[in-house]
Amino acid sequence: MTQLPTLTDEAMLDQMQQAAFGYFLETVNPDNGLVADTSRENSPVSIAVVGFALSCYPIAIERGWMKRTEAVKLSLAALRFFRDSDQSGEPNATGYKGFYYHFLDIHKGTRVWQSELSMIDTALLIAGALTAGQYYNADTPEETELRELVDFLYCRVDWRWSQDSGGTIRQGWKPESGFLHYGWEGYSEAIVLYAMAMGSPTHPIKDDCYTAWTATYQWENLYNHDYLYAGPLFVHQFSHAWVDLRGIRDPFMREKNTDYFENSRAAVHIQRRYTELNPHEFTGYDQNCWGLSACDGPTDEQPDEVSEDRRLFGYAGRGVPYGPDDGTLSAPAVLASLPFAPELVMEAIRNMLMRYPQMTVDNRLASSFNPSVLVNGELWISNGYYGLDQGIVVMMIENHRSGLLWQLMRGCSYIRDGLQQAGFTGGWLQPSDTDGAR
Template identity: 60%
Template sequence: MTVDPADDAMLERLQRGAFEYFLKAYNPRNGLVADTMREGAPSSIAVIGFALSAYPVGIERGWMERTEAVRRSLVTLRFLMGSDQSGSAHATGYRGFYFHFLDMELGTRVWLSEVSLIDTGFLMAGVLTAATYFDADTIEERELRQLANALYRRVDWRWAQRDGGAVTHGWKPECGFLNYGWEGYSEAILLYVLGLGSPTHALTDESFPAWTVTYQWENLYGHNFLVAGPLFIHQFSHAWIDFRGIRDAFMREKDCDYFENSRRATYVQREYAMRNPRSFTGYGADCWGLSAGDGPQAEARSIAGRNQTFYGYAARGVPYGPDDGTLCGSSTLSSLVFAPELVLPALRALEARSGTNDPSLIRASGFNPTVAEAGPNGWISPGEFGLDQGMIVLMIENYRSGLPWRLGRANPFVRAGLHRAGFKGGWL
């Protein structure tokens, strides 16, 4: 792919800066990675998955030695394999799954968090990425592959499937399974693919149709697509799986695929910002992207004749909201593979506003120009969030070289899961 040299330099700056998060947020004693750079933040198992996926990118880009990446990955995988899987209130996980948030030093559950299905899915995506990439016949890389294979095989996906249908969101030792499941289009497409591909505790064939039957297909701003309001939903699974040209039964009926669907969702996001129905400051053709992320907790104010409150951390989306004027630059960037013709101008504009040496508008978890009293670019989320940085690293790399997609295509468990979900065509 030919990229303008100035754009390539911009992407290099952003990608390398995001990659360095995983060097700073890593605990060398157990391999855990912090959820955010804020003081006292716990580890997030999803962010660990992004770290394991980012190390191969760092090697290929010359930012990390292969031996160092193997060493870091082994520390993480050894801890995960040997951690407490009893499911007690102070354990690390249960039935191969892991609690969402873990103490950075002890590796035990914090914040009364749930055993998280989707976050374990992101973790396992990183585990399988590492297993596929580190293919050398050395003692260390053989051990890495063995640990990765054992961790994936240990996950009891079937246990978390409700009545043979959709998969539950999670489980807590205090109350059992949570009352809601993964229904309605979301980032859980990765979860279903990994669960269906398991050679040991796979989801049943009924699971994927039970999920897709809850989809909502609409026409918005002239685009027919599978609706999900927050932008991240159209991106996260695509960090590891190349959905270009492969279709399940639902997409065959719609003469579409999930990659094209995400491209259309990107156009809908931009169109919403251009129309700016709630009259927020800054929205426009090169300033868009509503997603899950941090937001201000500023005082309410009158905007366009209504009393506007602010939501703090929230999953914002279009066109139905919630929307409080907060945008997520990392989610804008993460649509790069789908619509570079929209994303690159937006990134240039954001860099022009903040300066090339200040990537905060792009790499922060959120910014809100409407809260103008917070600074010249409005309110900007303090610190960095690991999920945002991981998506920046992987989605830029998919745009530049396709490495994460190639590793996903080469993994037999991912391929098996896609086949069982009914995907056909393209590279399959």
């Protein structure tokens, strides 16, 4: 097999993107379109991963990795499942008020792990559905039904209920205890959540809800970068997977004379500087070996792992510069930063692949690796794959290569209306702009 670091950038990205996409074909249940959270045995479904899958199928069609008929079949299976799912909110149901439980049984589609009704994960699922609704525009019975299902699912979500009469959207709800005691506060991946909640023609959140959210932001100067703080890299990527945030600004960003895309670019520089300084002296850290994000990691409960005397966090939202940090890095999080700083990302990915080739199998990146932790004398590498990692890699490589998802979502009136309701102006939101409209 060709060694990835020896290829041109384009060939290397093509192989890694296709390998990442293969995750969805390997883990989907074709009977209901649901996709496993991880490739590990008996993994449940993550509703967010289903949203990523729905977004990745059009990419696979355009790249020649999948036939349109097969993509429509899988997409329809998922959308029909969610339309017909149990929305009673009971402990063994699928959802409530148009939202869905975070984790579901891959065969029955019912709640598992006593997971929460998740507002953000529902939003990521619906973002994938809206992507499908924009892409499949043929005048056929199947694609017509698909678009109708997308509209039904989006309009069923009771976004206003998710506020629970508070200032911001709540993070979740459980049938046993009601709403979780915390809302979406502080900068996060929730821009796409708020945009959809603002743009809803049926159950929109209150007009001041988005302003209440941005009022909780934390603005800092880190390593000489003025910056809207969020520690993990995925926060700076997920909304950008669907929404082209270049050059459009909400009131908060207008006041700071920047935008969210430039803020994500700053996140790359801050990550590089942090690992270059390497305050905890972890093995491997330098300006071309970075990537602190939400990812799998070694744990203290595994006795065969040899490391320095320090705490290991398992799966955690690792971040810069305030942690947590145990020496674990996510190569997918680096690759998904490609649109923001392509030269720096490619330099880092090539470096990481040269130094730690074990973190790829058949060109697919593992969730994470930790050069400071050895298992039986070998580099610690996450076991199996995570759907969110593979999906964000596919989507952000495509946004870098062709802008396909950004073009599709520019044509989604719900997203456009929601952004404008939140106060975004400029760039492609200008009234004369019709790029991508369908």
